[in-house]
Amino acid sequence: MDLQGLTALVEEKLKQRFSDSLLATEVHHDMPVYYVRRETIADILQYMYHDGELRFQFLTTLCGLHFPDQKGNELGVMYQLHSLTNNYRIRLKTFAPIEDPKIPTVTTVFSSANWQERETFDFYGVIFTGHPDLRRILNMDEMNYHPLRKEYPLEDGSRDDKNDTMFGR
Amino acid sequence: MSTISVPGIDMRAENAPIGAEGPGWFTTKLDDAVGWGRKNSIWPLPFATSCCGIEFMATMGSHYDLARFGSERLSFSPRQADLLMVMGTIAKKMGPILRQIYEQMAEPKWVLCMGACASTGGIFDTYSVLQGIDRIIPVDVYIPGCPPRPEQVLEGIMKIQELVQNESPRRRDSPEYKAMLNKFGIE
Numbered sequence: 359m360d361l362q363g364l365t366a367l368v369e370e371k372l373k374q375r376f377s378d379s380l381l382a383t384e385v386h387h388d389m390p391v392y393y394v395r396r397e398t399i400a401d402i403l404q405y406m407y408h409d410g411e412l413r414f415q416f417l418t419t420l421c422g423l424h425f426p427d428q429k430g431n432e433l434g435v436m437y438q439l440h441s442l443t444n445n446y447r448i449r450l451k452t453f454a455p456i457e458d459p460k461i462p463t464v465t466t467v468f469s470s471a472n473w474q475e476r477e478t479f480d481f482y483g484v485i486f487t488g489h490p491d492l493r494r495i496l497n498m499d500e501m502n503y504h505p506l507r508k509e510y511p512l513e514d515g516s517r518d519d520k521n522d523t524m525f526g527r
Numbered sequence: 528m529s530t531i532s533v534p535g536i537d538m539r540a541e542n543a544p545i546g547a548e549g550p551g552w553f554t555t556k557l558d559d560a561v562g563w564g565r566k567n568s569i570w571p572l573p574f575a576t577s578c579c580g581i582e583f584m585a586t587m588g589s590h591y592d593l594a595r596f597g598s599e600r601l602s603f604s605p606r607q608a609d610l611l612m613v614m615g616t617i618a619k620k621m622g623p624i625l626r627q628i629y630e631q632m633a634e635p636k637w638v639l640c641m642g643a644c645a646s647t648g649g650i651f652d653t654y655s656v657l658q659g660i661d662r663i664i665p666v667d668v669y670i671p672g673c674p675p676r677p678e679q680v681l682e683g684i685m686k687i688q689e690l691v692q693n694e695s696p697r698r699r700d701s702p703e704y705k706a707m708l709n710k711f712g713i714e
Contacts, residue, residue, distance in 0.1 A: 497655065498620045505654050513652050 364446055365390040371412065376402055389449050396452040399437070400462045400488075403450075406439065407467055412446070414439040417468040420475065422482030423451070426508050432456040433484055437464070454484070463489040481506040558696055565609070565635075566692040567597035569684075572608035572632070574625065576615030579642040579674040583614050586677040596684055605631040610687060611664075616644040617657045629664045630713060634699045637687050640666045641680065643673040665711060 359367070365385055372380045372392060379402065381393040394402055406414040416439065423434035431453035438449050454461055463486040464471045475486045476495040483504035486492055494501065503510060544563050546555030571593075575583055587593050587601070602608035605628045617625055629638070640660055643649030646669050648658035660666060667690055670683040698704055708714070 496620075510654070512654065514648065514654055514656065514658050517648075517652070517658055 359444070359446070361385065361388055361390070364448070368392065368406075368412065368446075368448055371406075371409065372402065375405055386449070389447060391449045391451060393451050393453075396454050396461045399435075399450070399452050400464050400466055403437065403439070403464050403467045412441055413443045414441045414446070414448070416440040416442050417464070417470055417474075418447070420464070420471055420478065422478040422484055422506065423453075424482055424507050428453070430455050433459045433482060435461055435478060435484060459483055460485045460487050462487050465489060480504070483507065561696060562692040562694065566688045569596070569598045569609045569637075569687065569691065570600055570602040570607060571598050571610040571612050571639075571684075572602050572605055572628070574611060574613045574615075574628065576617065576621070577644065579614035579645070582674045582677055583612065583641070583680060586680040591677040591681060593681070593684065596681070596688065598684065605629075606633060608632055609636060609691075611636065611638045612641060613638065613645045613660050613666075614641040616649065616651055617660055618655055619657050620655070622657050622663050625660065626663045626713075635691075635694065637667045637690060638664060639668045639670065639683055639687055641670045641672075641683065642675055643671070646671070649673060663711065664713075665707060 365383065368390060369380070369383050369392070372394070376394070376398055379395040379398040381395065383393070384391050403414070403417075406412050418438040418440045420435060420437050423436055424432060425434070426432055433456050434451055434453040436449060436451050438447070440447050452461060459482075461484055463475060465475065465486075466488065472490065473495060475484075475489055476491070476493060478484050479486060479489075479492050480494040480497050481504055493499075497505065542563075543553075544555045544559030546553055546559070548554075573580065573583055575581075585591060587599075593599060598610075605611070609632075611629055611632060613625065629636070638660075640646050644651060644656075645660050646666075648656050650673075652658070657663070668683050668686045670679050672679055675683075
């Protein structure tokens with residue numbers, strides 16, 4: 359199936375089952391992208407897993423997003439799905455306000471999402487409701503912030519040997 | 528330093544301490560003899576976390592051959608190691624582990640810090656990387672480079688050997704040494 363056909367097929371199926379949830383559809387490079395409401399993300403993945411025609415049974419990856427200028431939808435999660443039987447690839451995005459960064463876990467559908475959601479929690483502070491073990495996974499347990507949020511500088515703050523007057527940084 | 532030759536036996540000890548010798552005997556200071564023995568039997572503990580570790584493997588290989596310096600026996604237990612070789616990026620999360628390994632080593636112990644990352648954080652000027660291991664443990668010798676060549680590692684080992692040979696046997700009991708460890712919060 360070509361890209362247009364695939365985009366339309368998934369869009370139609372989502373509209374049929376989750377008409378209120380599908381916010382927008384776009385084609386980004388060669389990948390259909392669907393923006394959905396966060397409350398239904400696990401249900402949508404569950405549906406697309408079991409749907410006989412789609413069979414999106416492989417979660418390629420999952421990661422956090424932070425757009426500080428997108429007021430009310432600052433934090434997000436991106437899911438990339440692969441239908442191994444049809445060789446379809448699609449992407450889903452869902453957003454939440456930074457004050458209430460709660461998104462339902464998809465570990466109920468894909469066990470492999472467990473560590474990836476922990477990583478997203480670790481770096482972006484997204485709280486996956488229903489996750490069996492939402493702890494930090496890569497950073498130190500003592501860390502008290504989520505370092506990949508845009509308000510935090512990348513550089514280590516404890517250095518005192520950077521003299522701006524010498525090198526005009 | 529001199530060379531001891533043992534008459535009747537085809538055996539020579541290179542860079543032996545200065546002393547008086549005759550047929551079948553040799554006298555020197557105990558400090559010098561101990562230092563000489565320690566210097567040529569250093570057991571390194573390789574704490575290799577990235578590409579510097581690969582250069583160290585080359586250093587251990589037959590071409591560069593660290594065994595020539597009496598260090599062919601790597602100790603993978605800190606309790607039997609004399610020299611902690613920290614080679615590579617140390618993430619902040621690994622800091623406490625490195626420190627624990629240092630604390631588990633028995634005195635006398637030395638630390639060699641190889642490469643830009645271990646010395647200063649190197650190119651990893653970021654929130655997750657320790658900006659130099661000398662923030663958590665004392666370091667005796669730094670090897671610059673990214674990564675350093677095996678020749679530089681050998682030079683670093685030879686600098687350590689110099690320290691080992693010339694260290695006074697009572698240094699580790701001195702109040703200065705204890706004060707230095709206390710600065711790192713090590714008892």
